[in-house]
Amino acid sequence: MTKETAGAQPGRDFIRDIIDADIAAGRNTDVVTRFPPEPNGYLHIGHAKAICLNFGVAQEYGGRCHLRFDDTNPTKEEQEYIDSIKHDVRWLGFDWGPHLYYASDYFEQLYDWAEHLIRAGKAYVDDLPAEEMRAMRGSLTEPGRNSPYRDRSLDENLDLFRRMRDGEFPNGARVLRAKIDMAAGNINLRDPVLYRILHAEHPRTGKKWCIYPTYDFAHGQSDAIEGVTHSLCTLEFEDHRPLYDWLIENLPAPSRPRQYEFARLNLNFTVLSKRFLTELVREGRVSGWDDPRMPTLAALRRRGVPPAAIRNFVRSVGVARANSVVDVAMFEHAVRECLNKTSQRRMAVLRPLKLVIENYPIGVIEELAAVNNPEDPASGTRRIAFGRELYVEAEDFMEHPSPSFYRLSPAREVRLRYGYLVTCREVVKDAAGEVMELICTYDPATYGGNAPDGRKVRATLHWVSAVHAVPAEIRLYNPLFNAPDPGAGGDFLADLNPRSLEILTQSRVEPALAAAGQGEAVQFERQGYFCADLDSTPKRLVFNRTVGLRDSWAKARASGG
């Protein structure tokens, strides 16, 4: 495990306080948690919070955390999602060991418990069509009314429920409902549906079932079966807790789990709702679930975000019960912090401008030593080729520099990193007045970048040798949305940032980068952190910008400095 985010001490939050108290009071001897995704989409950074919390807590208390798929709705769930979720949880750095479960593992037991409730007079089969059931549920301010089917005999209920299972009825014809209280202030207690008829093939149980338990009937019971002690979920399930408890208390549950709710993670300039993410994918607004602009774990991985950065970020955000929106800057900070320590430095010129050193001998190539990672001396140095013709970053030159611009400009001397001090002598332009090339001279006495007379230059530029550099495509990502709360205006697609992806095709990179492994993070000096994309091949290099370096110059420039 990498070093923790500064200032973010591992886990002190109300959840851990509760567990401490439970242990101190002897209510629990061990801690069992679970991460219970529904396999109907890809995991995203918000899930990372739940994953880190559940697995983290289990780890800290020497307990265990189960991965359990909440696969109770076959009309929405797919094997593809099951596979991706397992992959992503593992990638994030967590291990469920042998504890991989599915709510569908418990369908038979759940069915038996449903009959148990019927026999106890606490559940009944209702023939009301969905619309009528809704109408009779009442409203937020008015109580509901009892269904005319509420007082069927036990035998009739049992018979009907069995025939539901046997497939005698079409979808929606009947449901099994808990008999609780149609006048309850908490709408979840107004005879909630426990089972519905769904003639659909399930990714795991195939065609065995045509009735499926609802979330409420499956979740808490699955927890009890698995011996989960602390069932952690998000705030919107708070209202379900009385039902969760009611079911456990009215069933011969093998253990007594407790549900606790925490606030889900929200990020500004980001959407995390499954519906919105699915829509982005289905409508082709992004290239897929792993489009590097997406907040999914698959996308972050492709973009080059290390799992440790996500873990540190989640830790730094904390766990509380108040709704909140975290600034994405905090996430980017965690990414930079992690990458700064671990990534090798390379030179890459995103928008090349040719620089010719007129007094440098033609045909001569020098090998210069470049530090791989100043944060990690053990990473050593590499050799880079220097010659008469180079490329520098176009934005590192200004013909008429503003006062705060201290990079290259006519007659000004700067350092080429690890190379020499060069002075711009002439600006070559095309007919349209575009700067095409810079003619410079170098000071041979400044080999390696140091002047023997001790004179200083303000700027150090990155560069590549024109004959050695290899072409690459570079993809620059900007926020997918340009509104802090996408969709607040009614249509989240209207808030899409048209410049969320910028593709640079003329870039030239240091030859060593041709060997960069996919997903391996590198820092392009003075630019940011990058990694080879999935699309990258030895013949056609493609790099993603994971995140840019902090850039006080860009900031000053933007504010008119």
Add this chain to the structure above:
RNA sequence: UGGGGGAUCGUCUAACGGUAGGACAGCGGACUCUGACUCCGCCAGUCUAGGUUCGAAUCCUAGUCCCCCAGCCA
């Protein structure tokens, strides 16, 4: 005149009746062969009004504002 939650610097989060602290962001400076990193400094907060108390973010009372719930979704 339903039920359930929540309000602490711009943002996220600590405090468990005893100096309101940290992180991010912002601003300023030092350092620098990355306008990066690092370091230093500054800015900035207890929703309101009462009450209890030697002492209140914390306890009490009354308000205000925000979030969630009327799927046979999870």
